[in-house]
Amino acid sequence: MKALVVSQHDVAPRVETLPIPDVSVNKIRLKIEACGLNFADLLMVKGTYQDTPALPFTLGMEVAGTIDAVGEGVTHLHPGQRVAVFGGQGGLADYGVFDADRAVVLPDGMSAVDAAAFQVxxxxxxxxxxxxxxxxxxxxxxxxxxxxxxxxxxxxxxxxxxxxxxxxxxxxxxxxxxxxxxxxxxxxxxxxxxxxxxxxxxxxxxxxxxxxxxxxxxxxxxxxxxxxxxxxxxxxxxxxxxxxxxxxxxxxxxxxxxxGGYLGFRPEVVTDSLAQLFAWYSDGRLKPHVSHALPLDRANEGLDLLRTRKSTGKVVITI
The missing domain is CATH 3.40.50.720 (NAD(P)-binding Rossmann-like Domain)
Incomplete structure (x- = not known):
């Protein structure tokens, strides 16, 4: 699979070919359709974000796509469901493995681009x-x-x-x-x-x-x-x-x-909030503004849009 990998801090990440990851206990594997970019991604590339992963890592905090496989212990989700996930990393790739308890089933009619622009x-x-x-x-x-x-x-x-x-x-x-x-x-x-x-x-x-x-x-x-x-x-x-x-x-x-810190000590604050937000979306009261949707091989261009403040709303990478 293709993935945008940060191998060295303060150096532009590169698209590399990696093995498709195996699904593990309490995880889901997602066939990723879209990944939202965030200012925190720029800080991760620099190595200054509070939750920067160890090198090397695949960039991309929030994703949307279709569940491809579920690991042992996952009973509330199944292959074929469309979900959004805040994984913190790993989103700018064809596939990603994420904690099952972070997956939110998408409302009917919600596009992958909207979903990837939504959670953070x-x-x-x-x-x-x-x-x-x-x-x-x-x-x-x-x-x-x-x-x-x-x-x-x-x-x-x-x-x-x-x-x-x-x-x-x-x-x-x-x-x-x-x-x-x-x-x-x-x-x-x-x-x-x-x-x-x-x-x-x-x-x-x-x-x-x-x-x-x-x-x-x-x-x-x-x-x-x-x-x-x-x-x-x-x-x-x-x-x-x-x-x-x-x-x-x-x-x-x-x-x-x-x-993101609430996920570590009071996750219900996030889950209750997202439940309200997705309900507002379903009622037509929220509509994500995406100024740019770019393919994976233009992800660095998307990061530059954030860096130079030339975007409005969200920049989303389609996979």
Whole structure:
């Protein structure tokens, strides 16, 4: 089979030919149809992600496809079922072996591309906004990086949860994508002052930040008393430092969110969230935005789209 393999950190992964893996106890083997790319994939290539596998490894965190075989101990799944899996690695290949308890059976009519774009982005935003920040109807939600993989889903879910959503992104084209997803107000990070714009809107009750850097600082200063700030990631490459006395003055709360971490200590948070998200998808209330769907031999091009911020929503590799 073909697989995109990272053999050395900070070197572009290469498509290699590997044996098709054998299925083992409590595992399923998936004939992969699509794999969603994530910013974490870039960090894995660099070797700086918190869950970077040992070298060499096959890249690709979230996949969708058809079960090809099941291992001993797997009774709730069977060959022929279409599922999505967050495996953390191994997704950019023709076949992959994954933990059976991480597989989610796809709703009828859900395409492999939609499924591969779904779990990490929507899961991150839903757990962040619902479980961590406890976003309430009528509150003002400021979303930074609002046209990116997770940011766009935060706009969509925030609107579903009844918030007034302010989308911040770079340029009119990206802001148009966020507006289409339901944003009530738009801030162009390239030309407008985030703090001034938010002050005119009365400030933020919740900040969703996958960017960090100067945008975090501006959003932090835009918070209303008792606001909650969600640190999702640092796409800017700048991890902000927070002064505790500033938290004290406004009674602010900062929440860290690593979605995959819940699988290790409270997996029910993820499974309950995904059940709600797939129900919303089946009801037509969520629609993944995929700006690029590319074949496996163009996977590095897809990674470059993330690196240079030229994509909106998700980039998906079709297998």
């Amino acid at each position: 982005a929507y899961g991150t935003s839903h757990v962040a906004l619902s479980h961590r920040a406890r976003l309430q109807p009528g509150e003002t939600l400021l979303v930074l990086g609002a046209a990116g993989g997770v940011g766009l889903t935060a706009v969509e879910i925030g609107k579903l949860m009844g918030a007034r959503v302010v989308a911040c992104a770079r340029g009119t084209d990206k802001l148009a994508v966020a507006q289409h997803a339901g944003a009530d107000h738009l801030i162009d990070a390239t030309t407008q002052d985030i703090r001034a714009e938010m002050k005119a809107l009365g400030g933020a009750d919740v900040v969703y930040d996958p960017v960090g850097g100067d945008q975090f600082t501006a959003a932090f200063r835009s918070c209303r008393p008792e606001a909650r700030i969600l640190t999702i990631g640092f796409a800017s490459g700048d991890v902000p430092q927070i002064k505790a006395n500033h938290l004290l003055v406004k009674n602010l709360t900062v929440h860290g969110l690593y979605w």
